[in-house]
Amino acid sequence: MRSAKKAALTAPRATALAALLAFGAGVAWAQAGNYPITPKQRSTAQQVAQEGVPLSELSPNAPDSYTVKSGDTLWDISKLFLKSPWRWPELWGMNMDQIRNPHLIYPGQVLFLDKSNGRGRLRVGEPVGAGGRLSPRIRASDVNAGIPAINLAQIEPFLNEAVIFEPNALAAAPRIVAAQENRKLLTKGDLAYTRGDLQGQRNFRVFREPAPLVDPTTREILGYEAVYLGTVELTRRADAPGTNLADTTAIVPDTFTITSTRQEITTGDRLAPVPAREFYNHVPRAPEGDMVGQIVSVYGEAVRAGQNQIVALNRGKRDGLEPGHVLALWTNGRTIVDRTDPKNPSVKLPDERHGLLYVFRTFDRMSYALILSVKEPVSAGDRFTAP
Template identity: 65%
Template sequence: MPVIASALSSLTALSALALLSSLAPGVASAQGAASLPITAQQKATAQQVSQAGVPLSELSPNAPDSHTVKRGDTLWDISGLFLKSAWRWPELWGMNLQQIRNPHLIFPGQVLYLDKSNGRARLRVGQPVGGDARLSPRVREGSLDDAISTVPVHLLEPFFNEAVIFQSSDELLKAPRLVATQEGRVLLSRGETAYVRGELGGRREWRLFREPKPLRDPGTREVLGYEAQYVGTLALTREGAEGTGADGKPLVIPSTFTVSTIRQEAAVGDRLAPVPPREFDNMVPHAPPQDVAGQIVSIYGEALSAGQNQIVTLNRGSRDGLDRGAVLALWRDGSTVRDMTVADKPLIKLPDERHGLLFVFRVFDRMSYALILNVKEPVKSGDRFTQP
């Protein structure tokens, strides 16, 4: 506690709240404070607070003194091994805000040591040197393919491989379109040729989609984005051009594509979306940097309800302070019932109950996608979430 007390003494109360809520989630609330000016000295002091570790009371009752990272471990697994609240990993690891956004990687074979001192705990990596463990708050650089993932990658792969998402109707209208097929075929299969018109922007790998549907905020009915039906993937083989026909009039030559993979047969009229970058890396589980509350928009894959390890769409995005790695709590609204123990049988409202956790892994301006980490009851559109 002396470290925190000393650090906070140099901050104004409101600035400390704003900074600490982003660097040490759960320590303070940033409501109304995030817009205040923050000096470099204040920011440095708040980062010092964030690197002080967690109180010993926040450790899991069975937290080990050390853990050797194994292939198949995830960051979420390891965080839960040491902490009661796995989203407090940045504090346990002693990360400042920049390190949360660009963390070092953790690899199988490394040994994590729990360092306890002055009533607080931090996790460090031990590098064996001459039989002794040299402790370091950092981890070695290495190949992303070898590093452990934050959550099981196979749970997110279907989304990253097939999701077709647009943030606006303008973006959707500009999507290139499949205008013709080789020899006038009605349907296309893998390996066949397709002809496309539209602006490609130098990209070569594309997803084919159809039937985009709007994603609406359950409360305001605002269109937050569009989610389309995945058809398959195409690869550009020859870019289109503009020429002149035999009659001297302008002539458009469409781009040539080859069908790479196919989920369902492609047809003229289907449209294209660029394959987005895969973003499995650099996601640190943490509480949102500010208070957030929202609702489930939809279940990915058009299911009516979802359970553990399924993906949901949220009506909050980067404009609301969400970022990749944010952990959120799911809530079940308490029902209204009659108290049958008294004569007049009044209506009473049961308290809302927290019944699950979400992990945000893809963020847009007005919406996000999250993985259900655990849940007690089926999740459906309209269900509420808040900071954990």
């Protein structure tokens, strides 16, 4: 296997590929600053690039080679080669000459794991053609073509729907005061009449019943979470010509059309502007410092959560949490009575680590995270730490 890899990755090929990747990385960085690589991550990668990764840090089942497939994520590939997938800078740093930007890894590329001299180094190439040789190939440098950090389908619905209002901004937000033809419930295509300052916006999300989110330990209100109902678009402003011909002194509401619904909308529901869409591809990584906190709530109506569900955390931007941070989940050890001791003392069993969280959205004092993996159901009060 080693001889095949050596033949496939000749010096001219490596040099050419490195040049292509470096060029592509430069174009990608010029096009968008959506792929942050921190100084610490770069430093780690540079250090690892000099000597490789100890074999003890590799996954026991790490393959000698792997062909990147459509649908793969950086998290998947990191798990394939490393015991701790959040340590992706070390996977990237195995060969910085060829992988200058970890986001420029594409379906069809082949990753080769070199385990010579007791260290692990990753090489990147292309499938061997009919002639048995690899040839350089120019690839369009569209940053969206590279593999994502994680499966974005798992979090994309929550990027606009899961919102923590700090403080309860919905209390003063525009509100629906009446419905078309005195209807009680509104669905897509119906008209809704609202009052409140639109601040020049036309497109809004609709929320209901903001509830306080309370820190499990301090009992401090950290923010307010509301039920997402759908979206509306401004159809006619209150001051539009012809809206108040009969009585020029009457209060006239703005008119909105319901453009989408997750649940039925009714009077009293509140409006919040639709934020500008952001390109999301934060890479999984560990926080740079110590991190300890608790789960505040499970998103939605569930009391306990499992894999691929969303939870709210009592740590946010002010605590150093950023999108992409990976956290370890811990289950609280039970308190038991030691029946083997004649005095029957109470004994607190140790906490056990049993899962991983992926932070995808942060607010000042709170964050939302996706449960990547878990052994036991998760509930409010459960503890998390840096991995």
